[in-house]
Amino acid sequence: MSKWSTLLSRSFLESNARERAVGLVDEGTFTEFAGPFDRRTSPHLEVLGEAVEFDDGIVTGVGRIGKTPVFVISQEGRFIGGAVGEVGGAKMVGTIKAAIDFADRIAKDFPNAADEEKPIVAISFETGGVRLHEANAGLLAHAEVMDQFQRARGKVPVISLIGSKVGCFGGMGFVAAATDVVVMSEFGRLGLTGPEVIEQEMGKDEFDSADRALVYRTTGGRHKYVMGDCNFLVEDTVAGFRAQLSELAKLPRSEFEALRRIGSEKLVEKQLEGVALAAELQPKDARDVWVHAGNPDPVSLAMAPVPQFRETVKRLAL
Amino acid sequence: MALNTLEFEVKTPDAAVAVAKPVHFGVVGSGDLEVLMSPLASGGAVKVKVVTPVTGFDALWQRVLEAFVGSAKLRDVSIEINDNNATPAVVTLRLRQALAEAAA
Numbered sequence: 001m002s003k004w005s006t007l008l009s010r011s012f013l014e015s016n017a018r019e020r021a022v023g024l025v026d027e028g029t030f031t032e033f034a035g036p037f038d039r040r041t042s043p044h045l046e047v048l049g050e051a052v053e054f055d056d057g058i059v060t061g062v063g064r065i066g067k068t069p070v071f072v073i074s075q076e077g078r079f080i081g082g083a084v085g086e087v088g089g090a091k092m093v094g095t096i097k098a099a100i101d102f103a104d105r106i107a108k109d110f111p112n113a114a115d116e117e118k119p120i121v122a123i124s125f126e127t128g129g130v131r132l133h134e135a136n137a138g139l140l141a142h143a144e145v146m147d148q149f150q151r152a153r154g155k156v157p158v159i160s161l162i163g164s165k166v167g168c169f170g171g172m173g174f175v176a177a178a179t180d181v182v183v184m185s186e187f188g189r190l191g192l193t194g195p196e197v198i199e200q201e202m203g204k205d206e207f208d209s210a211d212r213a214l215v216y217r218t219t220g221g222r223h224k225y226v227m228g229d230c231n232f233l234v235e236d237t238v239a240g241f242r243a244q245l246s247e248l249a250k251l252p253r254s255e256f257e258a259l260r261r262i263g264s265e266k267l268v269e270k271q272l273e274g275v276a277l278a279a280e281l282q283p284k285d286a287r288d289v290w291v292h293a294g295n296p297d298p299v300s301l302a303m304a305p306v307p308q309f310r311e312t313v314k315r316l317a318l
Numbered sequence: 319m320a321l322n323t324l325e326f327e328v329k330t331p332d333a334a335v336a337v338a339k340p341v342h343f344g345v346v347g348s349g350d351l352e353v354l355m356s357p358l359a360s361g362g363a364v365k366v367k368v369v370t371p372v373t374g375f376d377a378l379w380q381r382v383l384e385a386f387v388g389s390a391k392l393r394d395v396s397i398e399i400n401d402n403n404a405t406p407a408v409v410t411l412r413l414r415q416a417l418a419e420a421a422a
Binding site for chain 2: 001016017035036037039041045046047049050051052053054057076078079
């Protein structure tokens, strides 16, 4: 692996899961849980004669950013599209559990600990959801991760980082939506039904998955930022994601609830207003929503560099 | 259906290079592989284990590994590979990268 300092300037999109995990936390602080040397490969893939990986496609571990312990989960899209199976799912669950247990221990032994000394969880998503080869175990893993989010809520902030090649789709799209904060780059994509599945089910006229521009302006980071599905839009570097994570690490823990997009009656009502707006607007393209949100020239806005975009864009108010 | 597992030893007469620390390199992407290279006292031999969905190329795997171990003059090393249809050129490249990482 490249030196830590050179990792930082690298594209988050182009990096692999381990490089992202190591680069997100301070130099030399990353300790991996169930890493490749533990050789925990998927027993299901082996039976099916499919290639296995020593870390089952998910890098988990703990590191620090300043004073904050950061529990990191980083999915590898190049291994079976980042699909989550039994071993990888258990690693995700175990890591969040470890963060919660650690928070409980700090609360008990050091009741006066400052917020920035309490743990957070960061998940870099790169997945299409359930690994179909081990469907039941994979689905169960999704449910168990959600379960841990509920336990973590109000205690350990869970932060989604989405800036990988595969994006975050399928069941893991739900999982990311259920976290406290979503951070994306413009290359990150977030959704439930992936572009190719929409095309397969609804036809090319409805959604042409070969049209990259259409895919990105519908599921990409900039659009998710306008829609409020993503809280923060960062530049596509490991350092960009790391800087946002480090800001969040310092945030008082009580302020995370307000960053959530779902998970309360009030937020459900807000989502329903969005549905009502869609029915009224009948948008033919994501850009129609941008115009409605108060951006008269969505095309040049979409082309603007990320910092300039963040400054000038009007986000949808519901 | 099950995965093809190959295990063999390679011994080079004038082998002198041992790895100092265990290293992991690579991602099991399509046409790619990962390698674990770790020190292993084995009387100068290099122990190889390959797990791959590919069948019918066992002799080729052995030749590629022999060529790599011979040119690097490796001894007392364990090489474990999880492969996903990598070509011989990619196999050699990843092995060299893993070795470079071990030396770094």
